[in-house]
Amino acid sequence: MVNAIIPDIVVGRLPLYLRTLQLMLAEGRQVTSSQELGERLGISAAQIRKDLSQFGEFGKQGTGYNIEFLTDQLRMILKVDRIWDVVVVGAGDVGHAISRYQGFSDRGFKVAMVFDNDPQKIGKEVGGFIVHDIKDLISLVEEAGIRIAMLAVPASHAQEVTDKLVKGGVRAILNYAPINLQVPKNITVQYIDPVVHLQRMSFYLE
Amino acid sequence: MVNAIIPDIVVGRLPLYLRTLQLMLAEGRQVTSSQELGERLGISAAQIRKDLSQFGEFGKQGTGYNIEFLTDQLRMILKVDRIWDVVVVGAGDVGHAISRYQGFSDRGFKVAMVFDNDPQKIGKEVGGFIVHDIKDLISLVEEAGIRIAMLAVPASHAQEVTDKLVKGGVRAILNYAPINLQVPKNITVQYIDPVVHLQRMSFYLE
Numbered sequence: 001m002v003n004a005i006i007p008d009i010v011v012g013r014l015p016l017y018l019r020t021l022q023l024m025l026a027e028g029r030q031v032t033s034s035q036e037l038g039e040r041l042g043i044s045a046a047q048i049r050k051d052l053s054q055f056g057e058f059g060k061q062g063t064g065y066n067i068e069f070l071t072d073q074l075r076m077i078l079k080v081d082r083i084w085d086v087v088v089v090g091a092g093d094v095g096h097a098i099s100r101y102q103g104f105s106d107r108g109f110k111v112a113m114v115f116d117n118d119p120q121k122i123g124k125e126v127g128g129f130i131v132h133d134i135k136d137l138i139s140l141v142e143e144a145g146i147r148i149a150m151l152a153v154p155a156s157h158a159q160e161v162t163d164k165l166v167k168g169g170v171r172a173i174l175n176y177a178p179i180n181l182q183v184p185k186n187i188t189v190q191y192i193d194p195v196v197h198l199q200r201m202s203f204y205l206e
Numbered sequence: 207m208v209n210a211i212i213p214d215i216v217v218g219r220l221p222l223y224l225r226t227l228q229l230m231l232a233e234g235r236q237v238t239s240s241q242e243l244g245e246r247l248g249i250s251a252a253q254i255r256k257d258l259s260q261f262g263e264f265g266k267q268g269t270g271y272n273i274e275f276l277t278d279q280l281r282m283i284l285k286v287d288r289i290w291d292v293v294v295v296g297a298g299d300v301g302h303a304i305s306r307y308q309g310f311s312d313r314g315f316k317v318a319m320v321f322d323n324d325p326q327k328i329g330k331e332v333g334g335f336i337v338h339d340i341k342d343l344i345s346l347v348e349e350a351g352i353r354i355a356m357l358a359v360p361a362s363h364a365q366e367v368t369d370k371l372v373k374g375g376v377r378a379i380l381n382y383a384p385i386n387l388q389v390p391k392n393i394t395v396q397y398i399d400p401v402v403h404l405q406r407m408s409f410y411l412e
Binding site for chain 2: 008011012014015016018019020023040041042077078079080084086093094096097098100101103104107108109147148150155171172174178179180188190191192193194195196197198199200201202203204205
């Protein structure tokens with residue numbers, strides 16, 4: 001099994017490679033090198049070659065990488081050669097911005113449902129979606145076979161909603177609430193907390 | 207100089223420790239341990255002790271950490287024992303959500319200005335701020351002495367705006383645009399791209 005032997009830190013760099021390659025494609029480029037990718041990304045060329053070599057032989061010494069081929073390979077490896085339905089929980093400002101975000105679909109994802117617990121929002125439209133009652137979260141997510149969720153609820157509700165998502169069959173959660181979640185081992189969680197990033201930078205300010 | 211010797215990966219974990227300690231404080235807790243912190247965060251207790259020991263002696267063997275004291279120490283280390291003004295560039299959905307986000311101020315940051323280049327938005331109110339013309343970005347940021355920016359413009363404009371921010375004296379940029387930025391060595395950049403996180407998780411899905 002590939003998944004068992006590739007370090008997660010390597011997996012975490014692949015989306016950056018893919019993003020940069022897709023930008024190059026949009027620029028009309030056909031061939032690139034680990035050097036150029038490295039300069040764009042602030043990652044060493046050797047690291048990029050090493051990461052990619054874990055998945056196969058994608059480039060030739062001296063001729064570099066065919067961008068379209070490597071893009072297709074990375075999309076297969078990351079399983080975004082398809083479109084994943086995503087459920088958004090929380091129809092506040094962040095949930096609204098997520099629901100309307102135009103950058104998902106050409107990169108493998110599509111918001112399919114939005115939930116909230118606020119009677120003022122349920123049944124109304126947010127970001128182009130009719131907001132569902134969170135009471136129906138487990139059943140609707142299960143029925144639709146959704147595996148990925150974005151969580152944009154207050155920290156105080158995040159764990160409780162997470163437990164429901166897991167019950168409904170969700171296996172990957174992108175959590176915008178500023179709190180760490182407890183999940184079973186087979187569930188992956190990623191976190192987006194702008195303050196964590198800001199504090200990592202303020203450390204270096206005079 | 208502390209900054210010269212602490213690995214950035216350690217710096218990156220400190221905001222997570224601080225966030226968890228602040229939640230514990232809010233729960234009315236007074237004392238914790240590296241074990242408990244580790245369980246909440248999915249980080250080993252040994253790693254947490256090692257990280258913290260780089261900055262001083264914060265706990266006693268057997269009695270654990272005083273949460274309030276360690277919180278104060280981490281706030282000082284991360285320089286969020288003050289409030290940093292932050293400029294937001296881009297008054298679209300993401301910029302709007304950032305401007306209204308309530309979670310900044312008690313963690314060291316405050317949105318101070320919002321900019322956009324859209325004549326439809328300039329002079330109007332977004333998230334409680336009157337949107338400034340991006341033409342005035344350099345001068346207004348310089349005048350206010352702002353050091354931190356959040357960038358929520360399309361990828362195609364991100365580098366150009368970044369160059370302006372740097373000219374205006376910004377030293378730390380949290381970039382929401384899905385593109386890597388080129389900056390001088392004394393500038394710190396952090397990235398938020400939900401798709402990068404989603405792709406890192408889809409890799410593991412069946």
